[in-house]
Amino acid sequence: MQLSICDFAEKYAASGISRFHMPGHKGVKLHGLEALDLTEIKGADFLFEADGIIAESERLTAEAFGSRLSCYSAEGSSLSIKAALCIVRQYLGRDIAVASPRNCHRAFLNGCVLLDIDPVWIYPDSERSLLCECAVSPEAVERCLDERHIDAVYITSPDYIGNIAAVKEIADICRSKGAFLIVDNAHGAYLKFAGEGLHPLELGADIVCDSAHKTLPVYTGGAYLHISKTAPEGFDELAKPAMALFGSTSPSYLIMQSLDKCAEILHGELPAMIRACCERTALVKELMRQRGIPDISKEPAKITVAAEKIGYDGDVLAEMLRGAMIECEYSDPGAVVLMCSPFNTERDFARLEDFLSSLELRPPLTGDGALLSELRPEKKMSIRQAVFSAAHRISADEAVGRTAARTAMSCQPSVAIVMAGERITPEIVKILKRYGISETDVI
Numbered sequence: 001m002q003l004s005i006c007d008f009a010e011k012y013a014a015s016g017i018s019r020f021h022m023p024g025h026k027g028v029k030l031h032g033l034e035a036l037d038l039t040e041i042k043g044a045d046f047l048f049e050a051d052g053i054i055a056e057s058e059r060l061t062a063e064a065f066g067s068r069l070s071c072y073s074a075e076g077s078s079l080s081i082k083a084a085l086c087i088v089r090q091y092l093g094r095d096i097a098v099a100s101p102r103n104c105h106r107a108f109l110n111g112c113v114l115l116d117i118d119p120v121w122i123y124p125d126s127e128r129s130l131l132c133e134c135a136v137s138p139e140a141v142e143r144c145l146d147e148r149h150i151d152a153v154y155i156t157s158p159d160y161i162g163n164i165a166a167v168k169e170i171a172d173i174c175r176s177k178g179a180f181l182i183v184d185n186a187h188g189a190y191l192k193f194a195g196e197g198l199h200p201l202e203l204g205a206d207i208v209c210d211s212a213h214k215t216l217p218v219y220t221g222g223a224y225l226h227i228s229k230t231a232p233e234g235f236d237e238l239a240k241p242a243m244a245l246f247g248s249t250s251p252s253y254l255i256m257q258s259l260d261k262c263a264e265i266l267h268g269e270l271p272a273m274i275r276a277c278c279e280r281t282a283l284v285k286e287l288m289r290q291r292g293i294p295d296i297s298k299e300p301a302k303i304t305v306a307a308e309k310i311g312y313d314g315d316v317l318a319e320m321l322r323g324a325m326i327e328c329e330y331s332d333p334g335a336v337v338l339m340c341s342p343f344n345t346e347r348d349f350a351r352l353e354d355f356l357s358s359l360e361l362r363p364p365l366t367g368d369g370a371l372l373s374e375l376r377p378e379k380k381m382s383i384r385q386a387v388f389s390a391a392h393r394i395s396a397d398e399a400v401g402r403t404a405a406r407t408a409m410s411c412q413p414s415v416a417i418v419m420a421g422e423r424i425t426p427e428i429v430k431i432l433k434r435y436g437i438s439e440t441d442v443i
Protein backbone atom coordinates (compact mmCIF):
# COMPACT_ATOMS: atom_id res chain seq x y z
CA MET A 1 0.00 0.00 0.00
CA GLN A 2 1.20 3.50 -0.82
CA LEU A 3 2.42 5.71 2.05
CA SER A 4 0.27 8.70 2.93
CA ILE A 5 1.86 12.17 2.77
CA CYS A 6 1.90 12.20 6.59
CA ASP A 7 3.54 8.75 6.84
CA PHE A 8 6.14 9.69 4.24
CA ALA A 9 7.07 12.88 6.12
CA GLU A 10 7.21 11.11 9.49
CA LYS A 11 9.40 8.29 8.12
CA TYR A 12 11.69 10.80 6.43
CA ALA A 13 11.97 12.87 9.61
CA ALA A 14 12.81 9.78 11.66
CA SER A 15 15.31 8.37 9.13
CA GLY A 16 18.27 10.53 10.20
CA ILE A 17 19.12 11.18 6.53
CA SER A 18 21.43 14.14 5.79
CA ARG A 19 19.34 16.79 4.06
CA PHE A 20 21.32 18.39 1.28
CA HIS A 21 18.14 19.93 -0.10
CA MET A 22 15.75 22.77 0.67
CA PRO A 23 14.45 24.07 3.06
CA GLY A 24 17.46 25.66 4.75
CA HIS A 25 16.42 24.65 8.27
CA LYS A 26 17.37 21.03 7.35
CA GLY A 27 14.70 19.76 9.71
CA VAL A 28 16.36 21.27 12.78
CA LYS A 29 13.85 22.46 15.35
CA LEU A 30 13.63 26.25 15.62
CA HIS A 31 9.96 26.98 15.41
CA GLY A 32 8.77 23.46 16.03
CA LEU A 33 7.54 21.78 12.85
CA GLU A 34 10.76 21.86 10.77
CA ALA A 35 11.38 18.10 10.83
CA LEU A 36 8.18 17.50 8.85
CA ASP A 37 8.62 20.46 6.52
CA LEU A 38 9.86 18.94 3.28
CA THR A 39 10.25 19.89 -0.32
CA GLU A 40 9.63 17.89 -3.49
CA ILE A 41 12.32 15.24 -2.85
CA LYS A 42 12.20 11.74 -4.30
CA GLY A 43 9.08 9.93 -3.16
CA ALA A 44 7.36 13.14 -1.99
CA ASP A 45 5.55 13.63 -5.34
CA PHE A 46 4.98 17.01 -7.04
CA LEU A 47 1.86 19.01 -6.25
CA PHE A 48 1.22 20.25 -9.78
CA GLU A 49 2.24 16.99 -11.50
CA ALA A 50 1.05 14.58 -8.86
CA ASP A 51 1.13 10.85 -9.54
CA GLY A 52 2.28 9.49 -6.16
CA ILE A 53 1.39 10.20 -2.55
CA ILE A 54 -0.21 13.58 -3.27
CA ALA A 55 -2.33 12.15 -6.10
CA GLU A 56 -3.51 9.38 -3.79
CA SER A 57 -4.40 11.82 -1.03
CA GLU A 58 -6.27 14.03 -3.50
CA ARG A 59 -8.15 10.94 -4.71
CA LEU A 60 -9.25 10.22 -1.13
CA THR A 61 -10.45 13.82 -0.84
CA ALA A 62 -12.35 13.60 -4.13
CA GLU A 63 -14.04 10.45 -2.86
CA ALA A 64 -15.05 12.18 0.40
CA PHE A 65 -16.49 15.19 -1.45
CA GLY A 66 -18.02 13.28 -4.36
CA SER A 67 -16.08 15.28 -6.94
CA ARG A 68 -14.56 13.83 -10.11
CA LEU A 69 -11.27 15.54 -9.33
CA SER A 70 -10.03 17.45 -6.29
CA CYS A 71 -6.72 19.31 -6.40
CA TYR A 72 -4.92 20.54 -3.32
CA SER A 73 -3.90 24.16 -2.89
CA ALA A 74 -1.34 25.21 -0.31
CA GLU A 75 -2.21 28.84 -1.14
CA GLY A 76 -5.84 28.99 -0.17
CA SER A 77 -8.92 29.32 -2.30
CA SER A 78 -7.23 32.46 -3.61
CA LEU A 79 -5.25 30.12 -5.87
CA SER A 80 -8.15 27.77 -6.65
CA ILE A 81 -10.38 30.68 -7.71
CA LYS A 82 -7.86 32.00 -10.25
CA ALA A 83 -7.34 28.45 -11.54
CA ALA A 84 -11.12 27.94 -11.87
CA LEU A 85 -11.44 31.00 -14.14
CA CYS A 86 -8.40 29.90 -16.11
CA ILE A 87 -9.85 26.42 -16.69
CA VAL A 88 -13.00 27.85 -18.28
CA ARG A 89 -10.98 30.29 -20.39
CA GLN A 90 -8.60 27.59 -21.63
CA TYR A 91 -11.40 25.10 -22.19
CA LEU A 92 -13.24 27.56 -24.43
CA GLY A 93 -9.95 28.76 -25.92
CA ARG A 94 -10.99 32.44 -26.17
CA ASP A 95 -11.87 35.50 -24.12
CA ILE A 96 -14.74 34.72 -21.77
CA ALA A 97 -17.65 36.66 -20.30
CA VAL A 98 -18.11 36.00 -16.59
CA ALA A 99 -21.02 37.30 -14.50
CA SER A 100 -20.84 37.66 -10.74
CA PRO A 101 -22.57 39.45 -7.89
CA ARG A 102 -20.39 42.17 -6.36
CA ASN A 103 -19.84 40.35 -3.08
CA CYS A 104 -16.96 38.44 -4.69
CA HIS A 105 -13.67 38.08 -2.88
CA ARG A 106 -10.59 39.94 -4.15
CA ALA A 107 -9.15 36.62 -5.41
CA PHE A 108 -11.82 36.67 -8.13
CA LEU A 109 -10.98 40.26 -9.07
CA ASN A 110 -7.28 39.42 -9.18
CA GLY A 111 -8.08 36.46 -11.43
CA CYS A 112 -10.06 38.78 -13.73
CA VAL A 113 -7.15 41.22 -13.91
CA LEU A 114 -4.62 38.50 -14.67
CA LEU A 115 -6.79 36.67 -17.20
CA ASP A 116 -8.17 39.83 -18.82
CA ILE A 117 -11.77 39.12 -17.88
CA ASP A 118 -14.09 42.12 -17.59
CA PRO A 119 -16.78 40.88 -15.17
CA VAL A 120 -20.46 41.60 -15.72
CA TRP A 121 -22.03 42.54 -12.36
CA ILE A 122 -25.25 40.98 -11.19
CA TYR A 123 -26.96 43.30 -8.72
CA PRO A 124 -29.25 42.05 -5.93
CA ASP A 125 -33.00 42.53 -6.17
CA SER A 126 -33.47 43.65 -2.63
CA GLU A 127 -32.05 46.54 -0.66
CA ARG A 128 -29.34 45.42 1.71
CA SER A 129 -27.03 47.45 3.85
CA LEU A 130 -24.11 45.21 4.76
CA LEU A 131 -21.03 45.29 2.62
CA CYS A 132 -20.70 41.59 2.01
CA GLU A 133 -24.42 40.87 2.05
CA CYS A 134 -25.05 41.18 -1.62
CA ALA A 135 -27.12 38.07 -2.12
CA VAL A 136 -28.13 37.18 -5.65
CA SER A 137 -31.40 35.57 -6.67
CA PRO A 138 -31.89 32.98 -9.42
CA GLU A 139 -34.13 35.54 -11.16
CA ALA A 140 -31.32 38.10 -11.24
CA VAL A 141 -28.97 35.48 -12.69
CA GLU A 142 -31.55 34.51 -15.31
CA ARG A 143 -32.12 38.14 -16.30
CA CYS A 144 -28.40 38.62 -16.70
CA LEU A 145 -28.04 35.51 -18.85
CA ASP A 146 -31.02 36.57 -20.98
CA GLU A 147 -29.56 40.01 -21.59
CA ARG A 148 -26.22 38.91 -22.98
CA HIS A 149 -24.00 35.96 -23.70
CA ILE A 150 -22.26 34.75 -20.55
CA ASP A 151 -19.80 31.84 -20.47
CA ALA A 152 -19.62 31.39 -16.71
CA VAL A 153 -21.50 32.56 -13.65
CA TYR A 154 -19.42 32.98 -10.51
CA ILE A 155 -21.13 33.09 -7.14
CA THR A 156 -19.95 33.24 -3.55
CA SER A 157 -21.92 30.89 -1.36
CA PRO A 158 -21.86 30.88 1.60
CA ASP A 159 -20.82 34.49 1.82
CA TYR A 160 -18.83 35.94 4.68
CA ILE A 161 -21.87 36.50 6.88
CA GLY A 162 -23.55 33.17 6.22
CA ASN A 163 -25.99 33.80 3.36
CA ILE A 164 -26.43 30.68 1.26
CA ALA A 165 -27.39 31.23 -2.37
CA ALA A 166 -30.01 29.14 -4.21
CA VAL A 167 -27.19 27.18 -5.84
CA LYS A 168 -29.38 24.47 -7.34
CA GLU A 169 -31.76 26.92 -9.02
CA ILE A 170 -28.84 29.00 -10.26
CA ALA A 171 -27.07 25.87 -11.54
CA ASP A 172 -30.23 24.79 -13.42
CA ILE A 173 -30.50 28.24 -15.02
CA CYS A 174 -26.81 28.19 -15.98
CA ARG A 175 -27.16 24.75 -17.54
CA SER A 176 -30.24 25.71 -19.53
CA LYS A 177 -28.47 28.82 -20.87
CA GLY A 178 -25.15 27.12 -21.62
CA ALA A 179 -23.09 28.84 -18.92
CA PHE A 180 -20.74 27.12 -16.47
CA LEU A 181 -21.23 27.68 -12.76
CA ILE A 182 -18.21 28.32 -10.54
CA VAL A 183 -18.91 28.53 -6.80
CA ASP A 184 -16.61 30.22 -4.32
CA ASN A 185 -17.43 27.92 -1.40
CA ALA A 186 -14.42 29.09 0.60
CA HIS A 187 -16.55 29.18 3.74
CA GLY A 188 -18.46 25.97 3.11
CA ALA A 189 -16.10 22.99 2.83
CA TYR A 190 -17.74 21.49 5.93
CA LEU A 191 -21.22 21.72 4.35
CA LYS A 192 -20.62 18.46 2.48
CA PHE A 193 -20.63 16.69 5.85
CA ALA A 194 -23.20 18.82 7.67
CA GLY A 195 -26.20 17.31 5.88
CA GLU A 196 -27.50 16.21 2.50
CA GLY A 197 -27.51 18.58 -0.46
CA LEU A 198 -25.69 21.52 1.14
CA HIS A 199 -22.38 21.49 -0.74
CA PRO A 200 -22.36 23.16 -4.19
CA LEU A 201 -20.95 19.97 -5.77
CA GLU A 202 -24.24 18.26 -4.88
CA LEU A 203 -26.26 21.16 -6.28
CA GLY A 204 -24.99 21.34 -9.85
CA ALA A 205 -21.88 23.56 -9.73
CA ASP A 206 -19.19 22.73 -12.30
CA ILE A 207 -16.19 23.96 -10.31
CA VAL A 208 -16.08 24.59 -6.57
CA CYS A 209 -13.34 26.27 -4.54
CA ASP A 210 -13.23 25.31 -0.85
CA SER A 211 -10.91 26.77 1.77
CA ALA A 212 -10.37 23.61 3.80
CA HIS A 213 -8.58 25.70 6.41
CA LYS A 214 -11.59 27.90 7.16
CA THR A 215 -13.93 25.22 8.49
CA LEU A 216 -12.02 21.92 8.56
CA PRO A 217 -9.03 21.03 10.77
CA VAL A 218 -6.42 22.10 8.21
CA TYR A 219 -3.49 24.52 8.51
CA THR A 220 -4.07 28.02 7.17
CA GLY A 221 -3.64 28.00 3.40
CA GLY A 222 -4.97 24.48 2.76
CA ALA A 223 -7.73 24.51 0.14
CA TYR A 224 -9.32 22.51 -2.68
CA LEU A 225 -10.25 23.00 -6.29
CA HIS A 226 -13.05 20.53 -7.05
CA ILE A 227 -14.23 19.58 -10.53
CA SER A 228 -17.72 18.13 -10.39
CA LYS A 229 -18.75 14.84 -11.97
CA THR A 230 -21.05 16.71 -14.33
CA ALA A 231 -18.47 19.23 -15.60
CA PRO A 232 -16.92 18.68 -19.05
CA GLU A 233 -14.19 16.02 -18.86
CA GLY A 234 -11.85 18.43 -20.60
CA PHE A 235 -11.67 20.43 -17.36
CA ASP A 236 -9.67 17.69 -15.64
CA GLU A 237 -6.47 17.94 -17.64
CA LEU A 238 -6.55 21.74 -17.40
CA ALA A 239 -6.88 21.81 -13.60
CA LYS A 240 -3.30 21.15 -12.45
CA PRO A 241 -1.64 23.33 -15.12
CA ALA A 242 -4.06 26.14 -14.20
CA MET A 243 -3.08 25.82 -10.53
CA ALA A 244 0.59 25.80 -11.57
CA LEU A 245 0.11 28.97 -13.61
CA PHE A 246 -0.60 30.99 -10.47
CA GLY A 247 0.86 28.86 -7.68
CA SER A 248 4.25 28.72 -6.02
CA THR A 249 6.69 26.01 -7.06
CA SER A 250 7.40 25.49 -3.36
CA PRO A 251 4.08 24.38 -1.88
CA SER A 252 4.10 23.81 1.88
CA TYR A 253 4.33 20.13 2.76
CA LEU A 254 3.07 20.94 6.24
CA ILE A 255 -0.15 22.23 4.70
CA MET A 256 -0.34 19.19 2.43
CA GLN A 257 0.15 16.85 5.39
CA SER A 258 -2.66 18.68 7.12
CA LEU A 259 -4.91 18.21 4.03
CA ASP A 260 -3.86 14.56 3.99
CA LYS A 261 -4.76 14.03 7.65
CA CYS A 262 -8.08 15.73 7.02
CA ALA A 263 -8.78 13.38 4.05
CA GLU A 264 -8.15 10.43 6.35
CA ILE A 265 -10.55 11.57 9.06
CA LEU A 266 -13.17 12.68 6.53
CA HIS A 267 -13.40 8.95 5.85
CA GLY A 268 -13.60 8.31 9.59
CA GLU A 269 -14.86 10.29 12.55
CA LEU A 270 -14.95 13.87 11.21
CA PRO A 271 -18.37 13.86 9.45
CA ALA A 272 -20.12 12.81 12.69
CA MET A 273 -18.15 15.46 14.60
CA ILE A 274 -19.26 18.12 12.09
CA ARG A 275 -22.89 17.11 12.47
CA ALA A 276 -22.53 17.26 16.28
CA CYS A 277 -20.99 20.74 15.98
CA CYS A 278 -23.96 21.90 13.88
CA GLU A 279 -26.34 20.54 16.52
CA ARG A 280 -24.42 22.35 19.27
CA THR A 281 -24.45 25.56 17.24
CA ALA A 282 -28.22 25.14 16.77
CA LEU A 283 -28.60 25.31 20.56
CA VAL A 284 -26.81 28.67 20.61
CA LYS A 285 -28.98 29.88 17.73
CA GLU A 286 -32.08 28.77 19.67
CA LEU A 287 -30.94 30.66 22.76
CA MET A 288 -30.48 33.74 20.59
CA ARG A 289 -33.94 33.29 19.10
CA GLN A 290 -35.49 33.05 22.57
CA ARG A 291 -33.65 36.18 23.73
CA GLY A 292 -34.50 38.13 20.56
CA ILE A 293 -30.90 38.43 19.39
CA PRO A 294 -31.06 38.29 15.58
CA ASP A 295 -28.78 35.77 13.85
CA ILE A 296 -28.71 36.46 10.12
CA SER A 297 -26.54 33.46 9.17
CA LYS A 298 -28.19 30.61 7.26
CA GLU A 299 -25.19 28.37 7.84
CA PRO A 300 -25.41 25.59 10.41
CA ALA A 301 -21.99 26.33 11.94
CA LYS A 302 -21.84 30.10 11.62
CA ILE A 303 -23.55 32.70 13.78
CA THR A 304 -23.90 36.28 12.58
CA VAL A 305 -25.21 38.66 15.20
CA ALA A 306 -27.03 41.58 13.59
CA ALA A 307 -25.49 43.92 16.15
CA GLU A 308 -27.14 47.16 15.00
CA LYS A 309 -30.58 45.61 15.39
CA ILE A 310 -29.99 45.12 19.12
CA GLY A 311 -28.45 48.54 19.60
CA TYR A 312 -24.73 47.85 19.26
CA ASP A 313 -22.07 48.86 16.80
CA GLY A 314 -20.68 45.48 15.68
CA ASP A 315 -17.10 46.52 16.43
CA VAL A 316 -18.10 47.54 19.96
CA LEU A 317 -19.88 44.22 20.46
CA ALA A 318 -16.75 42.39 19.23
CA GLU A 319 -14.74 44.27 21.85
CA MET A 320 -17.21 43.21 24.53
CA LEU A 321 -16.87 39.60 23.36
CA ARG A 322 -13.08 39.97 23.64
CA GLY A 323 -13.59 41.11 27.22
CA ALA A 324 -15.42 37.81 27.79
CA MET A 325 -12.47 35.89 26.28
CA ILE A 326 -14.21 35.28 22.94
CA GLU A 327 -12.56 36.32 19.66
CA CYS A 328 -14.90 36.60 16.71
CA GLU A 329 -14.05 35.95 13.05
CA TYR A 330 -15.13 39.38 11.87
CA SER A 331 -16.99 42.47 12.92
CA ASP A 332 -18.11 45.61 11.18
CA PRO A 333 -20.51 48.34 12.24
CA GLY A 334 -23.49 46.13 11.39
CA ALA A 335 -22.58 42.59 12.36
CA VAL A 336 -20.39 40.18 14.28
CA VAL A 337 -19.50 36.81 12.72
CA LEU A 338 -18.67 33.76 14.84
CA MET A 339 -17.47 30.55 13.17
CA CYS A 340 -17.90 27.22 15.00
CA SER A 341 -16.13 23.94 14.31
CA PRO A 342 -16.01 20.49 15.92
CA PHE A 343 -12.80 21.63 17.57
CA ASN A 344 -14.54 24.32 19.61
CA THR A 345 -14.85 22.93 23.11
CA GLU A 346 -17.91 22.82 25.33
CA ARG A 347 -16.24 25.57 27.36
CA ASP A 348 -16.16 27.77 24.23
CA PHE A 349 -19.87 27.25 23.61
CA ALA A 350 -20.74 27.75 27.30
CA ARG A 351 -18.79 31.05 27.34
CA LEU A 352 -20.65 32.26 24.29
CA GLU A 353 -24.00 31.26 25.76
CA ASP A 354 -23.18 33.04 29.04
CA PHE A 355 -22.30 36.17 27.09
CA LEU A 356 -25.48 36.04 25.01
CA SER A 357 -27.66 35.29 28.02
CA SER A 358 -26.49 38.36 29.89
CA LEU A 359 -26.29 40.74 26.91
CA GLU A 360 -28.47 43.79 27.47
CA LEU A 361 -30.70 44.42 24.46
CA ARG A 362 -31.05 48.03 23.35
CA PRO A 363 -33.18 49.90 20.82
CA PRO A 364 -31.89 49.33 17.26
CA LEU A 365 -29.31 51.70 15.81
CA THR A 366 -30.40 53.29 12.58
CA GLY A 367 -27.03 53.08 10.81
CA ASP A 368 -26.03 55.76 8.36
CA GLY A 369 -28.43 54.62 5.67
CA ALA A 370 -25.77 53.82 3.08
CA LEU A 371 -27.24 51.00 1.05
CA LEU A 372 -24.43 49.35 -0.78
CA SER A 373 -26.66 47.48 -3.17
CA GLU A 374 -28.25 50.72 -4.36
CA LEU A 375 -24.94 51.75 -5.84
CA ARG A 376 -24.56 51.25 -9.56
CA PRO A 377 -21.15 52.82 -10.08
CA GLU A 378 -20.42 54.08 -13.55
CA LYS A 379 -17.69 52.07 -15.28
CA LYS A 380 -15.04 54.20 -16.96
CA MET A 381 -12.68 51.38 -18.00
CA SER A 382 -12.06 47.67 -17.40
CA ILE A 383 -10.63 46.47 -14.09
CA ARG A 384 -7.47 45.32 -15.85
CA GLN A 385 -6.97 48.65 -17.62
CA ALA A 386 -7.43 50.52 -14.36
CA VAL A 387 -5.17 48.26 -12.31
CA PHE A 388 -2.34 48.61 -14.80
CA SER A 389 -2.71 52.42 -15.03
CA ALA A 390 -0.44 54.84 -13.20
CA ALA A 391 -2.15 55.92 -10.00
CA HIS A 392 -1.76 58.10 -6.97
CA ARG A 393 -3.27 58.10 -3.52
CA ILE A 394 -5.55 60.90 -2.36
CA SER A 395 -7.98 61.36 0.49
CA ALA A 396 -11.37 59.75 0.04
CA ASP A 397 -13.06 63.19 0.13
CA GLU A 398 -10.92 64.46 -2.75
CA ALA A 399 -11.64 61.33 -4.79
CA VAL A 400 -15.24 62.23 -5.71
CA GLY A 401 -15.57 62.27 -9.49
CA ARG A 402 -12.26 60.45 -10.05
CA THR A 403 -11.77 56.94 -11.44
CA ALA A 404 -10.65 54.28 -8.96
CA ALA A 405 -7.28 52.83 -9.93
CA ARG A 406 -7.44 49.96 -7.47
CA THR A 407 -10.40 48.14 -6.12
CA ALA A 408 -11.11 49.59 -2.67
CA MET A 409 -12.13 46.95 -0.18
CA SER A 410 -12.81 46.60 3.45
CA CYS A 411 -9.60 44.79 4.42
CA GLN A 412 -11.67 41.95 5.76
CA PRO A 413 -13.61 40.27 4.20
CA SER A 414 -12.01 41.68 1.06
CA VAL A 415 -15.26 42.68 -0.62
CA ALA A 416 -15.16 45.65 -2.98
CA ILE A 417 -16.76 48.99 -2.20
CA VAL A 418 -15.68 50.42 -5.52
CA MET A 419 -14.08 48.40 -8.31
CA ALA A 420 -10.98 49.54 -10.15
CA GLY A 421 -12.13 51.45 -13.23
CA GLU A 422 -15.32 52.82 -11.64
CA ARG A 423 -16.16 56.46 -10.94
CA ILE A 424 -16.09 57.41 -7.26
CA THR A 425 -19.27 59.14 -6.09
CA PRO A 426 -20.15 60.89 -2.81
CA GLU A 427 -22.18 57.78 -1.82
CA ILE A 428 -19.12 55.58 -2.36
CA VAL A 429 -16.97 57.92 -0.26
CA LYS A 430 -19.52 57.66 2.52
CA ILE A 431 -19.24 53.88 2.51
CA LEU A 432 -15.44 53.94 2.23
CA LYS A 433 -15.34 56.05 5.38
CA ARG A 434 -17.85 53.82 7.11
CA TYR A 435 -15.40 50.96 6.62
CA GLY A 436 -12.48 53.04 7.88
CA ILE A 437 -10.93 53.80 4.45
CA SER A 438 -9.75 57.42 4.43
CA GLU A 439 -7.49 57.31 1.34
CA THR A 440 -7.90 55.70 -2.04
CA ASP A 441 -5.94 55.26 -5.28
CA VAL A 442 -7.19 57.10 -8.35
CA ILE A 443 -6.01 57.28 -11.93
Ligand SMILES: Cc1ncc(COP(=O)(O)O)c(C=O)c1O
Pocket residue numbers: 075076077078079105107156158159160184186187211221223413
Ligand atom coordinates in the same frame (compact mmCIF):
# COMPACT_ATOMS: atom_id res chain seq x y z
C1 LIG B 1 -15.60 34.39 0.25
C2 LIG B 1 -14.13 34.14 0.20
N1 LIG B 1 -13.59 33.64 -0.93
C3 LIG B 1 -12.27 33.39 -1.05
C4 LIG B 1 -11.42 33.63 -0.01
C5 LIG B 1 -9.97 33.36 -0.17
O1 LIG B 1 -9.68 32.18 0.50
P1 LIG B 1 -8.23 31.84 1.05
O2 LIG B 1 -8.01 32.69 2.26
O3 LIG B 1 -8.34 30.37 1.37
O4 LIG B 1 -7.26 32.11 -0.01
C6 LIG B 1 -11.93 34.16 1.19
C7 LIG B 1 -11.05 34.45 2.32
O5 LIG B 1 -11.42 34.99 3.32
C8 LIG B 1 -13.32 34.41 1.29
O6 LIG B 1 -13.87 34.94 2.39
